[in-house]
Amino acid sequence: MKKIRILGWSALLLIFVASFAVGFKVAAEHNLDDGYEIGDLADDFELKNVDGTMVSLSDYESAKGFLVIFTCNTCPYAQAYEDRVIALDAKYKPQGVPVIAINPNDPSVKSGDSFAKMIERADKKGFTFPYLLDEGQKVYPKYGATRTPHVFLLEKTAIGNVVRYIGAIDDNYQNASQVEKPFVENAVNAMLAGNEINPKTTKAIGCGIK
Amino acid sequence: MNRLLLISLVMSIVFGCAEKKKADSGKSEIVENEMVAKDGDGQNDIPFPIYDFDGFEPLLHNNDGKTYVINFWATWCKPCLEEMPHFERINSEYDGKNVEVVLVSLDMPNMWKSRLEPYVMKNKIQSQVVILDDPKQNDWIPKVSEEWGGGIPATLIYNKDKRTFYERGFTYEELNNELKTFIN
Numbered sequence: 001m002k003k004i005r006i007l008g009w010s011a012l013l014l015i016f017v018a019s020f021a022v023g024f025k026v027a028a029e030h031n032l033d034d035g036y037e038i039g040d041l042a043d044d045f046e047l048k049n050v051d052g053t054m055v056s057l058s059d060y061e062s063a064k065g066f067l068v069i070f071t072c073n074t075c076p077y078a079q080a081y082e083d084r085v086i087a088l089d090a091k092y093k094p095q096g097v098p099v100i101a102i103n104p105n106d107p108s109v110k111s112g113d114s115f116a117k118m119i120e121r122a123d124k125k126g127f128t129f130p131y132l133l134d135e136g137q138k139v140y141p142k143y144g145a146t147r148t149p150h151v152f153l154l155e156k157t158a159i160g161n162v163v164r165y166i167g168a169i170d171d172n173y174q175n176a177s178q179v180e181k182p183f184v185e186n187a188v189n190a191m192l193a194g195n196e197i198n199p200k201t202t203k204a205i206g207c208g209i210k
Numbered sequence: 211m212n213r214l215l216l217i218s219l220v221m222s223i224v225f226g227c228a229e230k231k232k233a234d235s236g237k238s239e240i241v242e243n244e245m246v247a248k249d250g251d252g253q254n255d256i257p258f259p260i261y262d263f264d265g266f267e268p269l270l271h272n273n274d275g276k277t278y279v280i281n282f283w284a285t286w287c288k289p290c291l292e293e294m295p296h297f298e299r300i301n302s303e304y305d306g307k308n309v310e311v312v313l314v315s316l317d318m319p320n321m322w323k324s325r326l327e328p329y330v331m332k333n334k335i336q337s338q339v340v341i342l343d344d345p346k347q348n349d350w351i352p353k354v355s356e357e358w359g360g361g362i363p364a365t366l367i368y369n370k371d372k373r374t375f376y377e378r379g380f381t382y383e384e385l386n387n388e389l390k391t392f393i394n
Contacts, residue, residue, distance in 0.1 A: 076286050076318060147361045168360075172345040174318065183348075203351040205316055208289060208361045 035144010038200045041160040042068070042152065045139045047102065047132035048115070050122045055100070055130045057154070057161060064096035065191060066161065067184065068152040069169075070134075070145040072103045073121045074112040075207035078148045080173050082125050085149070088169070088184060089129045097153075097188050099129040104140035104148070107133075109210045140209055147206025153187050153197075164191050167202030245269055248343070256322050258315070258330075260341040263350035269312060269340075270354060270366065276308045277369040277392045279385075282342075282354075282362050284316045285325040289379045290363040294333070296382040300389060301337040309389070311337040316362060319343060367392055 036042055044057045057066055069085060071078040089099035107114035115133050122131045134140050143152055144166075153165035165187035170179040183202050190197045246265040272278060281297050283290035294313075301311040313335065317326045322341065330339055344350055351358050355375035358364060365376045365385075372392050380388070 076321075080318075146359045168348060171348055173347070174345045178345075181348075199348075202348040203358070203360045204347045205351070205360050205362060207287065208363075210288075 034141065035146075036142075036152065036163045036166070038163055038166065040163045042154050042163050043142055044161070045132075047134060047139065049130045049132050050115075050119045050127070051130075055132055057100070060098065062096065063098060063156055065153065065155040065164070065188070067092065067097060067099045067188070068143070068154060069099055069101050070104045070140055070143070070148055070150040070152075070209070071101050072105050072110070072113045072148045072207070073117050074105075074110060075148045077173055077204070077206050081149050081169050084169055084176055086125065086128060091185070092188055093129070095188075095192060097192070101127070101129055101131045102134050102139060103131065104134045104137060104145055104209045106137055106210055113210075137209075145209060147204075147208055149206060151184055153184065153191065155191055165197055165200055167199075168204035171202075173204065245340075256341070257327060258322075258339045258341050260343050263342065263344040263346070263353065266314075266340070266342050266344075267353065270368070273370050275370065276310050277367065277389070279309065279311045279389065280314060280366040280368075281312070282314045282316060282364045282366075284362060285321060285329045286317070287362050291329075293363055293379045293381075293385075294335070296380055296385050298335065298337060299382055300385060304389075307393075309393070313337050313339045315339060315341045317341065 042057075046054050046056045049055045057063075060066070067088060071081070071085065073079075085099060085101065092098065103113055103118055105113040107117075111117075118131055118133060121127075145152070149169060151165070151167060151169055152163060154161040155164045165184070167183060169182075169184050170176075171181040171183065172179045183199065187197045187200075245259070245261060245268050247259040247261055248265060269278070269280065279297065279300060281290075281293075283294070285291070297311055297313065300309070304311075315322075315326055326339075326341070329335075347360065351360050354364075354366060357375050358377055361377050363379045365378075365380065367374055367376070367388060369392055374388070376388070
């Protein structure tokens, strides 16, 4: 009887260990993919803002997290979301989660996305958040941004900035008043309340990064 | 009294159902694998069919011996316009060879008249052009392909035996070589 029990326990242990091994294997495979997955630590950066200063996430000592949004001047989807990005910053900066906008496009390919045009756009729209140029295009591939606009919600923790949500701002680019699921707002609210974020990733059509 | 209640209950269920059925059949008939264009949007002067995803989806699942080249594009997408001549060339070279090229425009409604129609006319686009107008992108993108992150240009090539999704642009040679793997 006792023998059977021991056998049972060791089988359980085996399953336990095996499941861990599988888990590690999956994690290792994910790391081979380009860009961040949910739960990854996001690297900090130092990029030039439209006001001429250099901006890093580490500058924000009291932040609880960040809405890192890859966006640009020229993409119609990015333009359709500009006012909503401003609204996100107005709502969540006071709660410790500011918007950090990054233009990932290469201005030599896309002249409308030059630094000078970024300054113009930020001025015209009255951006309340940093609008940074990914000079040399080193940051967006690390994050795995593929389009504009593309949102990465980071939570600041003791071990670093953890990626909590990747995807679209909401479920209706055409009409802000017809949004049924404000994905980013739901994600930030859940994060600040310590709740599970659902969904953690969403998809949207956007302009490819050039 | 009880019996009366029962009768009225049964009647209401029967009629309730009948009414619902009537409402359903009042819509345009949805035949399997037939695309259903949106109507009554006041967009009748646009010379391309306009679909929401439900109406569009049958195009992704034809099982008729043809090979379909479904290209997702928009007039604001520069790399999409760069590869457009290659799709047009494929369309003409494979004319009558069981290959269907469909150009699915993701242009926004305010661009249909101002940009899409002029582009198609000016460039004399011969391939079939349809408009996919459905803002619930997070719902339908995975139904086109689980691999699709949402970037364009993107192309789906499929027939009854094979199906591949490409989130990238093509040169003519690349596109033709890919297509050949479906036909031979």
